[in-house]
Amino acid sequence: MDTMQNSPPADGAAPLSRPEPVLHLVPEKGVSYFRHAWQDLVDGLKQARLGCTLGWLDIKLRYRGSILGPFWLTASTAIMIAAMGVLYAYLMRMDVHEYLPFLTFSLVLWGFASSTLQEGCRTFTSAAGLIHSARMPYTLHVLRATVRNWLTVAHNIPVVAVVFLWFHVTPAWSWTLPIALVVWVLDSFIATLLLAILGARFRDVPPIVASTMQILFFVTPVLWKPALMSIGQNWLLLDPMFPLMEILRAPLTGDVLKAAIWPAALGWSAGLAVLTFLLFARMRARLAYWV
Numbered sequence: 001m002d003t004m005q006n007s008p009p010a011d012g013a014a015p016l017s018r019p020e021p022v023l024h025l026v027p028e029k030g031v032s033y034f035r036h037a038w039q040d041l042v043d044g045l046k047q048a049r050l051g052c053t054l055g056w057l058d059i060k061l062r063y064r065g066s067i068l069g070p071f072w073l074t075a076s077t078a079i080m081i082a083a084m085g086v087l088y089a090y091l092m093r094m095d096v097h098e099y100l101p102f103l104t105f106s107l108v109l110w111g112f113a114s115s116t117l118q119e120g121c122r123t124f125t126s127a128a129g130l131i132h133s134a135r136m137p138y139t140l141h142v143l144r145a146t147v148r149n150w151l152t153v154a155h156n157i158p159v160v161a162v163v164f165l166w167f168h169v170t171p172a173w174s175w176t177l178p179i180a181l182v183v184w185v186l187d188s189f190i191a192t193l194l195l196a197i198l199g200a201r202f203r204d205v206p207p208i209v210a211s212t213m214q215i216l217f218f219v220t221p222v223l224w225k226p227a228l229m230s231i232g233q234n235w236l237l238l239d240p241m242f243p244l245m246e247i248l249r250a251p252l253t254g255d256v257l258k259a260a261i262w263p264a265a266l267g268w269s270a271g272l273a274v275l276t277f278l279l280f281a282r283m284r285a286r287l288a289y290w291v
Contacts, residue, residue, distance in 0.1 A: 037281035044139030051140050055147030070155045078159045081107060088223055097167050099225075102253050104163040106222045109245050112153040112188075114213045119145055120192035121199030121206040128291040138280075138287060142193045149188065171252040176262070180247040187244065187269050194276040197283055200290040216241055225255075234260070240268040 044051070063069040084107075085100040092099070120142075124131065127141045164171070199205045217223075220241045226233055236242045243265035250257040 033281040033284075034277075037277065037284050040137045040280075040284060041139050044137035044143055047137065047140050048143060051143035052147050054144040055151060058144070058148045059151050070152060073152065074155050074159055077108065077111070077156050078162075081159065081163070084223070092224065092228070094225075101163055101167055101169045102225060102249075102255075103223065104160055105249050105253055106245065108153065108156045108160055109249060110217065110220075110222050110241075111156070112149060113241065113245075114217075115152065116146075116149045116188050117191060117195060117209050117213060118206065119149065120195035121209055123192055123196035124200040124287060124291050131288055131291055138196075138284060139193065142189060142196060145192050145196075146185075146189045149192075150185075169254065172254055174251045176247065176257075177251055180251075180265075183265065183269055184244070184248060187272065190269075190273050190276045193280060194272065197276075197279055197287065200287055201283070220245070237261075237264040240272075243268065 059070060063072075066072065068075065081100070081104050085103050086096060088094075088103065089096045089099040123141055123145045124138070127144075130136060130141070131138075163169075195205065195209065216239065220239050221236065222245075226236060226242075226246075229236070237260060243261045246257065246261045247265050249255070250261070
């Protein structure tokens with residue numbers, strides 16, 4: 001049988017078309033997991049401006065048509081603090097001038113942490129349309145949710161400022177405050193990424209996180225001061241929320257920051273970062289099929 005060979009086109013004939021490039025889908029192996037995960041993170045940070053814009057648009061669309069917009073959160077937070085502050089100060093037999101600034105800052109921090117974790121579970125599932133239609137870094141969706149939550153909590157800062165001014169609370173500015181703020185920003189991004197992965201794979205994660213946060217709300221020193229525990233205060237370090245809240249709350253409310261708080265906060269943050277990166281590297285290629 002004669003073998004057909006490619007011959008140059010005859011005069012006047014259409015030239016042979018070039019073959020289309022073939023996409024070779026090679027399964028990830030070894031360190032390629034980590035390399036692609038790291039590249040996703042780098043690409044997401046390169047598009048940080050887009051992530052900030054999307055987060056800002058989410059806030060505008062959420063409160064479109066509202067008179068006060070996101071300042072409804074400010075009003076509701078102020079009313080809740082005024083009601084709970086007087087009641088719990090009476091029940092705990094504490095001075096309102098000392099307790100209300102503590103409660104105000106604690107509730108604002110806790111509200112931010114709770115919304116970050118609960119919305120983090122739905123980060124990838126709520127962006128399923130974009131994930132399926134456009135090739136974008138997964139970390140860009142995480143950055144979008146993180147920016148949205150920070151913009152939301154920013155509307156509660158006036159409540160803290162008014163309470164501090166009313167009760168003449170002078171924050172003890174310390175060099176650790178910028179570091180604590182950076183830790184909170186990084187942890188909010190990392191926790192959102194972790195829960196976004198778990199929430200995409202297991203749809204039971206959002207109610208589990210919501211129930212866990214309700215329990216931690218009473219276990220963590222939010223409504224009550226750690227000094228009320230006469231013994232066993234070191235056990236509070238096993239609660240990851242306590243040291244993270246304390247590194248930002250104690251200097252601003254004038255409380256003494258114990259030496260074990262910072263190592264505990266950095267330890268929890270480092271463990272969270274390592275766990276999240278390992279999980280993201282392993283599960284990144286499957287996320288599009290889960291949402």
